[in-house]
Amino acid sequence: MCTGKCSRCIAFTLYPLAFISIICNIVLFFPGWDAKYAKDGHITEEVKYMGGLIGGGLMLLIPALYISLTGEQGCCGNRCGMLLSIVFAAMGVAGGLYSFSVAVLGLGHGPLCKDGNGEWKTPFKNSNSSYLTNYDWWGDCTEPKNVVQFNIRLFITLMAASCLQVLLCAIQMINGLFGCLCGTCSNKEEP
Template identity: 70%
Template structure:
C-alpha cells in the first residue's frame, strides 16, 4: 500500500472518532439528560476542560484534514506534504492525549452530584474504587444515574482518544516513509 493511500485511510478513520469525541463531550454537559444542571452550574469540573471538543475534536480534526490532503494528488500529495503531515499527526497525538488525560481524571474523580443533600464530588479521594462499588453510586441522588452516565461517556472518550493516538502515531511513521520514498500518488494514474 502506498503512503498516500494509507494517509487517506487513516484520515477517513479519524473523522468518525472526532465526531464521537465532540458528541461525548457535549452530552456530558447534560447529566440526567436535563439542561437545568448546566444552568445551575452543577457540572463535573473535567467536562468544562473540553477534552473531547478541543483535544479529541478540533486538534485531531485539523490533523485529519491535512493527513487526508497529503494522501491526495496535488499540492500536499508529495514528499514535503508527507513531511508536514508528520507535524500535523503529532498535533493529533497531542490533542488525543489531552482528551485522554481529561477523561481519565474525570473518571478518577467521579461526577459532581447531590450527595446527602450537598453538591459535591463524593468519589474524588476514593482512588477510583467507586468504579467497582456499585452500592456507593446510590449516594448520588441527583442527577439521576449520573455515575453511570459519566463512566460511560468518559470511558468512551478514553477509548476514542486511544484509537486517535494509535492512528496519528501510525501516520507519523507513514509520513516519514512518504517523505523518504514518495507518496505513490503518481502510480494512481497508471
C-alpha cells in the same frame, strides 16, 4: 500499500472518532439529560476542561483534514506534504493525549452530584478505593439520576476514542516519514 492511500485511510478513520469525542463532550454537559444542571453550574469539573471537544475533536479534525489531503494527487501529495503531515499528526497525538488525560481524571474523580444531605460535591474524589467497581456507592449520588453511570460510559468512550486517535496519528507519523523519505506512490497512466 502506498503512503498516500494509507494517509487517506487514516484520515477517514479519524473523522468519526473526532465527532464521537465532540458529541461525548457536549453530552457530558447535560447529566441526567437535563440542561438545568449546566445552567446552574452543577457540572463535573473535568467536563469543563473540554478534552473531547478541544483535544479529541478540533485538535484532530485539522490534522485529519490535512492528512486526507496528503493522500490526494496534487500539491500536498509529495515529500514536503508528507513531512508536514508528520507535524499535523503530532498535533493529533497531543490532542488525543489531552482528551485521554481529561477522561482519566473525570473517571478517577467521579461525578459532581447531590448527596443524601442535599449537598453538591464529588463524593468519590478522595476515597481510598475505586467507586467504579463498588456499585453500592453509586446510590450516594441522588441527583442527577444515574449520573455515575452516565459519566462512566461517556468518559470510557472518550478514553477509547482518544486511544485510537493517538494510535492512528502515531501510524501516520511513521507513514509520513516513509512518504517523506521514499516519496508517495503515483499511478501515472501511460498515453
